[in-house]
Amino acid sequence: MAVHLLRDLDQLKEHLLYLGSLVEESTDKSIAALLNRDAELGRGVIEGDDRVDAMEVRVEEEAMKLLALHQPVAADLRFIITVLKVNNDLERVGDLAVNIAARAADLADDAPLEFPVDFAVMSETVRSMVHDSLESLVRQDVALARRVWKADATVDRIHREMFQAMEDVMRHDSNSVRRATLWLSASRHLERIADLATNIAEDVIFMVTGEVVRHRDAI
Amino acid sequence: MNGPRLSVRSFVRHGLLLLLCLVVLALLANRVLEIYSIDAARRDGLSRLKMLSEFLDIDPEGPRIRTSGADQWFGRQRRQGVAGYIRLLDPDGVPVMPRADGNLPIEDTELEQARKEGTGDRLVRREPATLYLARAIHRDDRLVGFLHAAMPLREIEEDRARAAGGITVALLLVAGVGSLVLFLLGRREARPIEELAAHTAALADGHYERSAPAWETAEMGRISENLDRLGDDLMSRVKSGTRGQNNLETILASMVEGLVAVDTKHRVILVNERAKELLGADLDLSRSRLLSELTRSAELHDGVNEAIRDNRNVLKEIRPAGSQKILAVHIAPLRDGDRKVQGAVCVLHDMTTIRRLENMRRDFVANVSHEIKTPLTAIQGAAETILDDEAMAAETRTRFVERILENARRLNSLINDVLELSRVQSSVDTKAHEPLDLAVIVRESVAQLVEPAARKAVRLITDTGTDRIRIRGDRRSLRSVIDNLVTNAINYTRSDGEVRVTVSADDKEAVLVVADTGIGIAREQQQRIFERFYRVDGARSRSQGGTGLGLAIVKNCVQAHRGTISVASELGKGSTFTVRFPLID
DSSP states (O other), X not given: OHHHHHHHHHHHHHHHHHHHHHHHHHHHHHHHHHHHTOHHHHHHHHHHHHHHHHHHHHHXXXXXXXXXXXXXXXXXXXXXXXXXXXXXXXXXXXHHHHHHHHHHHHHHTSOOOOOSSOHHHHHHHHHHHHXXXXXXXXXXXXXXXXXXXXXXXXXXXXXXXXXXXXXHHHHHOGGGHHHHHHHHHHHHHHHHHHHHHHHHHHHHHHHHHOOOOTTOSOO | OOSOOHHHHHHHHHHHHHHHHHHHHHHHHHHHHHHHHHHHHHHHHHHHHHHHHHHSOBOTTSSOBOSTTHHHHHHHHHHTTOSSEEEEEOTTSOEEESGXXXXXXXXXXXXXXXXXXXXXXXXXXXXXXXXXXXXXXEETXXXXXXXXXXXXXXXXXHHHHHHHHHXXXXXXXXXXXXXXXXHHXXXXXXXXXXXXXXXXXXXXXXOTTSXXXXXXXXXXXXXXXXXXXXXXXXXXXXXXXXXXXXXXXXXXXXXXXXXXXXXXXXXXXXXXXXXXXXXXXOOOOSSOOBHHHHOOXXXXXXXXXXHHHHTSOEEEEEOOTTOOOOEEEEEEEEEOTTSXXXXXXXXXXXXXXXXXXXXXXXXXXXXXXXXXXXXXXXXXXXXXXXXXXXXXXHHHHHHHHHHHHHHHHHHHHHHHHHHHHHHHHXXXXXXXXXXXXXXXXXXXXXXXXXXXXXXXXXXXEEEOOSSOOEEEEOHHHHHHHHHHHHHHHHHTSOTTXXXXXXXXXXXXXXXXXXXXXXXXOOHHHHTTTTSTTOOTTHHHHHHTTOOSOHHHHHHHHHHHXXXXXXXXXXXXXXXXXXXXXXXOO
8 A cells, every 4th residue: 555655656746747847848948939039939838838738637636546545644645735736836837938938929020129127037037946946846955945935036026127117118119019018928927937936835845844834924 | 682592591491490300309308308217216116115015024914014123114214204205004095104194094096006906106296296106015815005105206306307407408509509500501502502693693794704613513513514605605696796786887987978767657767977967966866766856858758758658769859957958868668588668768968069069060051151142142143234234334344343353352251261260270289389479470460451541541559569478379370360350440440540459468468459449349249249250230341341250260269379358348439359368488
């Protein structure tokens, strides 16, 4: 019985991390599509979302099956609950990456828009947050999870700057309204991805320590 | 290590047995002593009574002793207060002599016994322990009376107690000596077992080279032999096993390729250092890990699944998450003896450099083709126009021919630059470099460019100092560095501007500075100007005859001379290129 549980837990983890790798790749590609104005890459991300969705359903089914069959307790139960939550979050990240990729495809056809915000820093931060949140899950590394939690502030700050910058751009040049709106939307989606990465990091902290750190100002 | 020690257990068992024997022996001895002492007393007493009865002259008509002096004898006995006594009783058991004892008949069991059998006895163990004896006296077959005696047993009991004491001491002595012997025997018997335990423990700890202790008994001798054989066998097996393992580990660790083996559940069986490095995984691998814990790559995951499911080799190119590398992965199914798939083995090659070089080469070829195509198209167009229009005015024809010439020149300089770049890139061999004076080369170069500068009305100012600035290098390459930098400076500076070329030396480096007051370079473009075919303003520089390779050549030359180049510039105010070469010591 215990051996079966262990094997199934491994399987579940493997599938969750596979979903993680799909989502991480989508995120990376959508950001690259946005920054490099690569519509083709963006369309690839949009097509890849079906796999993400299928995998999310599969992970959820497996987790349910484990709960029903083995009725795990303590650490195993926390792990499965965490898997369910992270699974949800990852699927949402996948959707947001698709949205960003769609914005990238739209923006690639228009002339580049100049604005004084370090968008590259923001996207790199989000990229590494997604990466680190999954990495903290793999290593059960609470310290790394807390770093993800802290990085969210940078993303929020740049997103606010972005808002201000787009307002200025639109005020000065009415031709840029469409592009500015698209950029703002992409920025908004990136900011949401960062939030979800933070959620995953919080779930990891819960899984390892049993401590609930959501809705706190500082950890 | 549970339970009592073997020697203790043996000692306790044998000790208990010994104790039991001794106790039984003591009881038996006591009983025997008692029987013997009391029987002796009984026989003794009865024989005395017999002697006495025959010696006494008793009147058969009435129990009366006719022996003279018997009266006094009985009386004396009584007077002396001896605990025991002898009495003469009549056939009814009434004491006759001594008389004073009253006339109540004595009806003890010894009298009844004596009446029937001739003698009787009764033992009273109650203190004072007494043995009563009776003997019937017959005269002419007629019972004429009894002799009745009471013998106090105190002395006999005392003797017996003394004897019992002696026996007890002896038995205790035997018990003591026996225990000691038992203890020593137990230890001696247990010693081989303990040695055996110690030896097998040493075997278990891996001291296969120790030989088993030599034991005397045949059985233990056999065990000893067997253990030695076992130890030798284990030693040779472990040695060959360890050697194999070490060889394998050494080979895996020295591989340039990364290697990861997984089972069908994607659990990592084996991973070498190179693979961890390539995948950017610094996990603790002491416990079992999943492939996706090692690296998150959907491609790799799919590839492994494919190899396991279809039982065939798979080739993939992956970019592991969190790593900038491009890896080619050969995934082969791992099959066991029955050709059943047990997992997959992935061999990782680092393709990053190769891919980057491929990209660079592709870009370069594309760029060169593009650069060549433009002047060729112009030449072709001009030539066709001249051919088509036979009635062309001489003036117009000249203009077309001039255009052909101009484009041919551009082609020529482009090809020269490409050749130069290729030469510079292949001449990284610094050993062929000769000692040179940088100031002299700068003066030579600038002398050639005075005329073009004057034509553009740009002031060309040179400050090469008076010292020799000795560096090691290739004259032709260094000339092209200075030519390119100064030509660029002149080209991008408006009339009335100024180009200043300075050569100096500090402690370790020669410093060449080419500063102009030209149009300058935007900050975001400063990083890219050294790329091949990169143009800050494409159309304009091409029209000025640039090939887009000048700064790429400069950078490659400088690097081939182990120097550095940097640029500082502000739009509209001018640019300053600073080149540093190491001085000859």
